[in-house]
């Protein structure tokens with residue numbers, strides 16, 4: 241009995257340790273100046289120059305250790321000051337936890353709508369940006385240029401596309417997905433603006449893209465991926481339009497509408513019905 245108890249205590253302790261284990265993280269060099277920091281399922285780009293560092297998304301929501309780990313990883317590469325922290329958009333899971341960057345002297349930059357939203361939300365974990373930018377802004381530091389492009393409303397009303405022109409490298413978060421159907425019912429999403437935004441992304445000057453979550457197999461996204469996602473949204477839109485015209489929105493459409501062309505895409509089984517629900521709002525009721 242005593243032995244059994246000891247084994248059980250050992251197992252509980254082992255389970256507890258596993259549960260508290262921080263997620264795996266990695267830092268990967270992408271180009272001369274660009275690095276990818278991944279913490280669990282979230283990713284951020286940072287740019288190292290002789291005059292300082294431009295960091296993006298702290299990815300430390302409910303896990304402040306992610307931000308300090310991120311800074312430790314930067315410090316393994318350079319002692320240059322962290323001059324900027326750029327938010328991809330205002331959603332907490334990507335931008336909460338920026339305090340240690342601010343304390344290190346970083347100026348926080350985001351789209352002006354993100355700044356306004358974060359001021360209104362007043363969440364102490366989501367540090368309000370120092371600067372809100374418009375449709376275009378470029379940060380020049382140590383001979384490196386990072387461009388911030390606003391391509392309109394999509395997964396939020398304040399998503400920035402970040403581009404390093406020298407490397408033709410782009411970074412987007414949550415609104416460009418690769419071989420995956422939409423997340424839930426596209427929370428905070430804007431249609432049809434999202435489709436137009438994808439066209440504008442495809443028209444920008446870049447060749448490979450990283451995302452705020454890893455793309456399949458850790459690969460880069462290409463403009464073909466952006467076009468495929470746009471086509472998915474158009475196909476979803478058309479299928480739900482037809483279903484709505486037959487009076488099937490919401491519930492029947494959510495179970496009956498299938499898009500077999502995309503059945504190999506991530507989140508298809510779980511996500512498609514919720515994606516349909518969103519488009520049923522419009523075609524069945526006239527609002528998003």
Ligand SMILES: [Zn+2]
Pocket residue numbers: 329331395413414
């Ligand atoms: Zn988001």
